[in-house]
Amino acid sequence: MTMKLSSPALRHAALALSLACASLTAAHAADSVKVGLLSTLSGPGAGLGIDIRDGFNLAIKHTGGKLGGLPAEVIIADDQQNPDMARQTAERMIKRDKVDFMTGIVFSNLMLAVGPPVFQSNTFYISANAGPSQYAGEQCNPYFFSASYQNDDMHEAVGKTVQDKGFKKVALLAPNYPAGKDAITGFKRAYKGEVVLETYTPLSQLDYGSELSKMRAAKPDAVYIFLPGGLGINFIKQFVGAGLSKDMVLFGPGFSADEDVIKAVGEPMLGMFNSSQWAHDLDNAANKKFVADFQKEYGRLPTLYAAQGYDAARLIDAAVRDTKGKLDNKATVRKALEAAKFDAVRGPFKFNTNHFPIQDYYLRVITKDAQGRITNRTLGTIFKAHADSYASACKMPS
Amino acid sequence: MILFLEQSLNGLQFGLMLFLLAAGLTLVFGIMDTINLAHGSLYMVGAYLTAAAAAASGSFLVGLGAGIVGTTVIGVLLEVSVLRRLYHRDHLSQVLGTFAILLMSNEVVRTIWGSQPILLNPPAALAGPVELLPGFTYPAFRLLIIGVGLAVAALLYVLVTRTRVGMQVRAGASNREMALAMGTDVRRLFTMVFGLGAALCAVAGGLLGPLLAVQVGMGESILILAFVVIVIGGIGSIRGALMGALLVGVVDTCGHTVVPMVLAQTLGAQAAATAGPAVASILIYVLMAAVLFWKPEGLFPAHG
Numbered sequence: 001m002t003m004k005l006s007s008p009a010l011r012h013a014a015l016a017l018s019l020a021c022a023s024l025t026a027a028h029a030a031d032s033v034k035v036g037l038l039s040t041l042s043g044p045g046a047g048l049g050i051d052i053r054d055g056f057n058l059a060i061k062h063t064g065g066k067l068g069g070l071p072a073e074v075i076i077a078d079d080q081q082n083p084d085m086a087r088q089t090a091e092r093m094i095k096r097d098k099v100d101f102m103t104g105i106v107f108s109n110l111m112l113a114v115g116p117p118v119f120q121s122n123t124f125y126i127s128a129n130a131g132p133s134q135y136a137g138e139q140c141n142p143y144f145f146s147a148s149y150q151n152d153d154m155h156e157a158v159g160k161t162v163q164d165k166g167f168k169k170v171a172l173l174a175p176n177y178p179a180g181k182d183a184i185t186g187f188k189r190a191y192k193g194e195v196v197l198e199t200y201t202p203l204s205q206l207d208y209g210s211e212l213s214k215m216r217a218a219k220p221d222a223v224y225i226f227l228p229g230g231l232g233i234n235f236i237k238q239f240v241g242a243g244l245s246k247d248m249v250l251f252g253p254g255f256s257a258d259e260d261v262i263k264a265v266g267e268p269m270l271g272m273f274n275s276s277q278w279a280h281d282l283d284n285a286a287n288k289k290f291v292a293d294f295q296k297e298y299g300r301l302p303t304l305y306a307a308q309g310y311d312a313a314r315l316i317d318a319a320v321r322d323t324k325g326k327l328d329n330k331a332t333v334r335k336a337l338e339a340a341k342f343d344a345v346r347g348p349f350k351f352n353t354n355h356f357p358i359q360d361y362y363l364r365v366i367t368k369d370a371q372g373r374i375t376n377r378t379l380g381t382i383f384k385a386h387a388d389s390y391a392s393a394c395k396m397p398s
Numbered sequence: 399m400i401l402f403l404e405q406s407l408n409g410l411q412f413g414l415m416l417f418l419l420a421a422g423l424t425l426v427f428g429i430m431d432t433i434n435l436a437h438g439s440l441y442m443v444g445a446y447l448t449a450a451a452a453a454a455s456g457s458f459l460v461g462l463g464a465g466i467v468g469t470t471v472i473g474v475l476l477e478v479s480v481l482r483r484l485y486h487r488d489h490l491s492q493v494l495g496t497f498a499i500l501l502m503s504n505e506v507v508r509t510i511w512g513s514q515p516i517l518l519n520p521p522a523a524l525a526g527p528v529e530l531l532p533g534f535t536y537p538a539f540r541l542l543i544i545g546v547g548l549a550v551a552a553l554l555y556v557l558v559t560r561t562r563v564g565m566q567v568r569a570g571a572s573n574r575e576m577a578l579a580m581g582t583d584v585r586r587l588f589t590m591v592f593g594l595g596a597a598l599c600a601v602a603g604g605l606l607g608p609l610l611a612v613q614v615g616m617g618e619s620i621l622i623l624a625f626v627v628i629v630i631g632g633i634g635s636i637r638g639a640l641m642g643a644l645l646v647g648v649v650d651t652c653g654h655t656v657v658p659m660v661l662a663q664t665l666g667a668q669a670a671a672t673a674g675p676a677v678a679s680i681l682i683y684v685l686m687a688a689v690l691f692w693k694p695e696g697l698f699p700a701h702g
Contacts, residue, residue: 044613046513176675199658202675204619206610209408209540210654217401230515230611238609241520241537243527264515264611268525 033067033320033327034075035313036093038086038114039104039128041078044230047260048106048305049078052128054298055290055309056103059317062293067313068320075099081106083113090114094121100327101126103312106305108132108151108179119143122330124337128312129305131356133182137390140354142397145337147312149277150356150388151179152186154253155226157275157361157382159190162222162251169196171220171248173211175231176200183226183253189389196220201231208235212242224251232256233264240268249273257366258303262374270374272366277359278307278346279378287345301375311344318342348385354394358387400534405655406648411540413647414547418602419620420627420639421554422595428571428634428700430588432481433489435496437599437624438617439503444469444600445607445616446507449518458521462604466597473596477589485588500617508614515613543605550601551640558636567591571634571700623650626682630689632696641697646682653681 037056039049053076060072075097079086086105093099094117102118103126105111111130118125119141131150135141162170172187172195174180180200188195197218199211215223223244227235232252239245245268254276262269280291280301290310294302302310315337322336323329340351344359352358361383364376419441426434447468452461480499484492519525520539527535558564566587569577578584603616610616623646631642658674665673689697 042508042513043615044515044611046614047515050513176672200672200675202679205675205679206619207408207412209412210405210651213401213404213408214655216404230613233515233611234609237519238537241525241527241539241609243535243537260514264517266517266519268519 444603
């Protein structure tokens with residue numbers, strides 16, 4: 001028995017079905033906001049992803065479980081710090097869960113893997129950490145927004161500090177992956193003195209004995225490291241243990257010197273300088289509330305990752321409110337995101353043409369605070385309203 | 399010259415710690431013919447217990463002692479309950495079973511202590527450098543590791559060559575069926591060997607914890623190196639484990655210094671920066687391949 005596909009009954013059924021689907025999707029756009037939070041929640045880098053998640057969730061709690069007035073549904077998944085896993089999970093979030101926004105990735109190599117499918121599906125990605133130079137320059141995309149920073153900037157800020165403080169010979173150390181290379185490039189953009197040693201180590205290397213020996217032989221007066229998470233912990237302990245902290249001043253970007261590293265290293269870290277676009281002692285109302293509530297909710301001081309997760313959620317909240325929940329119109333959502341009308345916990349925040357922030361960078365030092373805790377203290381501002389160096393290479397389609 | 403000296407000491411230190419792990423692994427593999435992927439987990443548990451006990455008691459030594467005792471108990475319990483059933487299974491079943499234990503122990507540790515690395519600092523007296531020669535300082539804690547490693551190696555030598563138990567261990571590694579036929583109490587011997595392996599893991603974990611981060615999954619990367627060591631040294635042979643470990647330790651450490659230098663001279667600084675670390679990392683595997691090619695049984699095989 002053959003079915004004639006052009007039978008009227010079937011045509012009517014098909015029409016009815018498509019209308020039902022259309023009304024379903026239209027209803028979805030106004031009913032709730034779905035955010036896919038894909039981050040590193042296991043393995044050595046887990047601390048960073050967990051902080052982003054906790055900061056993001058705290059922001060949702062502060063807005064009463066809503067984003068822009070609509071009920072928020074946050075779908076959380078672990079990328080296991082594996083690019084294939086990350087891409088697969090991102091595709092599942094886009095195709096099966098039909099998320100409106102995506103966020104959460106910590107590591108730049110995962111970001112570069114997840115980017116293409118997300119952008120192709122016209123889903124907005126609000127980065128709560130990864131800010132690869134590729135997406136700031138030639139490969140900039142209307143669907144990518146960085147609520148954190150551009151990878152080079154933190155390093156440029158320290159480079160300027162080291163230059164201004166008059167250090168003449170510097171040793172550099174970073175892991176051998178995109179953000180590591182961005183780090184050294186950024187540092188060298190602002191630092192004009194002599195680089196006596198430049199080393200890239202494998203991301204899996206934990207023992208820096210040979211690198212420290214080479215540093216001792218090269219005799220720099222300052223050392224700049226970019227070693228996120230567990231790598232930084234090991235290096236700093238070994239650096240102090242080798243007695244090099246007496247002869248060389250240690251500098252790092254904010255992520256090598258935040259609460260997670262401090263908690264694992266402790267006293268040996270005192271005196272380390274670092275740069276950050278946020279600090280927990282920043283004096284604005286939004287930040288004070290964020291830091292106090294984060295401590296109450298999670299029992300620890302937030303890191304800059306948590307602050308970025310929080311700001312990412314607030315950005316999405318502002319954009320959804322400005323578009324009055326009409327998330328299907330991608331052009332208006334994009335304009336609302338670009339306007340970034342929200343109170344960031346890091347202070348003044350606005351987007352550059354390449355969707356990366358123009359923001360201040362502060363100099364912090366690790367000291368004991370009034371309660372005897374070892375933590376960061378903000379010393380001053382390095383850059384005011386700093387824009388990244390790749391914006392001119394970005395030809396953002398309108 | 400100083401660089402060379404420092405690198406040799408680093409290689410020695412790393413090699414001795416690898417030896418502690420490899421010794422337990424090679425005995426289990428040699429005597430019980432069991433591939434134990436959970437060996438790295440015992441190392442991780444040792445580090446965590448040391449950190450927890452050190453934090454609770456305020457003393458690194460107390461922490462280390464508690465870590466060793468605790469890990470040995472856990473190792474013995476693991477052997478009696480789970481591993482015993484894997485001895486007469488084929489290697490694939492053993493790999494799957496012990497891999498499951500590895501994954502489970504990672505999750506258990508994460509549930510108890512969280513995903514972030516935890517604090518374990520060397521005792522304050524050993525946190526700084528010590529002057530060995532005029533102009534040459536070396537971290538005191540690494541010297542302690544070398545000292546403990548050598549002491550443990552000596553103890554193991556005495557145990558294996560001068561005691562009755564050691565004789566049974568050597569017999570079991572050499573020819574298990576014959577040792578059984580000669581009346582060795584196999585079950586107790588196996589449990590003891592496993593417990594000893596766990597204790598060695600705990601010493602390595604507790605000592606390396608202050609140097610490297612104490613975090614979930616720390617056992618995996620060092621486990622791979624331990625397997626490379628026992629393949630190079632010869633399965634079932636403690637002497638092989640020692641020689642293999644020292645070889646791997648020195649080659650790996652010196653490779654990290656020498657290879658970038660050589661590449662910088664021949665191919666330029668940029669190539670040295672990118673290719674150097676990669677080539678240095680694969681040196682030990684090249685070494686293992688070379689040993690397997692010329693001496694498939696390893697450098698000091700236990701079986702005749």
